[in-house]
Amino acid sequence: MEFYLRFPEGMPKGTAQHKGECIRYKISGGKRVPYIHHYKKAEIDTARALFMYQLKKYRRKQRIKGPVALTIILYFDIKGPKKVWGTPKTTRPDCDNYAKELIDCMTDLGFWEDDAQICDLRIKKYYAESATIYIRVEDINETI
Numbered sequence: 001m002e003f004y005l006r007f008p009e010g011m012p013k014g015t016a017q018h019k020g021e022c023i024r025y026k027i028s029g030g031k032r033v034p035y036i037h038h039y040k041k042a043e044i045d046t047a048r049a050l051f052m053y054q055l056k057k058y059r060r061k062q063r064i065k066g067p068v069a070l071t072i073i074l075y076f077d078i079k080g081p082k083k084v085w086g087t088p089k090t091t092r093p094d095c096d097n098y099a100k101e102l103i104d105c106m107t108d109l110g111f112w113e114d115d116a117q118i119c120d121l122r123i124k125k126y127y128a129e130s131a132t133i134y135i136r137v138e139d140i141n142e143t144i
Contacts, residue, residue: 001138005054007131011076012047044101051105058135064112066141069120072099075128089125099123102133111137 025032076089099121107115120140 001058001060002134002136003058005051005133005135007050007133009131011074011131011133012050013043048101048105051102052109055105055109055111059109060111063110064117064137064139066117066139067119068112068117069136069138069140070103070118071122071134071136072102072124073134074098074123074125075130075132075134076125077131078127078129083127085128087127089127095123095125098125102135106135106137 023034023036025034027033072095074089074095078085103115103118106112112118120138
């Protein structure tokens with residue numbers, strides 16, 4: 001199974017790494033002082049809602065029960081004149097963190113029973129004219 005998710009307004013912002021809060025430190029009066037840093041959860045909720053909405057139409061009738069091979073190619077829209085279509089994107093967001101939210105949505109929608117079944121994962125990110133995500137899901141038991 002393979003399909004594309006298209007985002008005319010640009011790639012959704014937020015990644016799985018940006019959830020919740022963490023302790024960070026700042027220098028105040030020459031001393032290292034801890035403070036709680038809150039991540040932008042609203043952006044993650046918006047990205048998750050967009051992913052769920054688009055993924056619903058591709059979900060399988062039955063969950064994959066065995067090993068899964070998953071390929072994700074993230075095509076980020078070009079925002080500046082220096083970027084060329086098809087060149088690798090080497091800036092944030094990190095592709096593994098970005099894909100984690102997408103994989104969690106696919107698990108919640110029943111593409112497979114548990115994301116631990118993914119034993120072959122390939123993630124790539126490139127620049128393109130429009131924000132798109134290519135997804136290919138393979139039931140490895142069917143291809144052996």
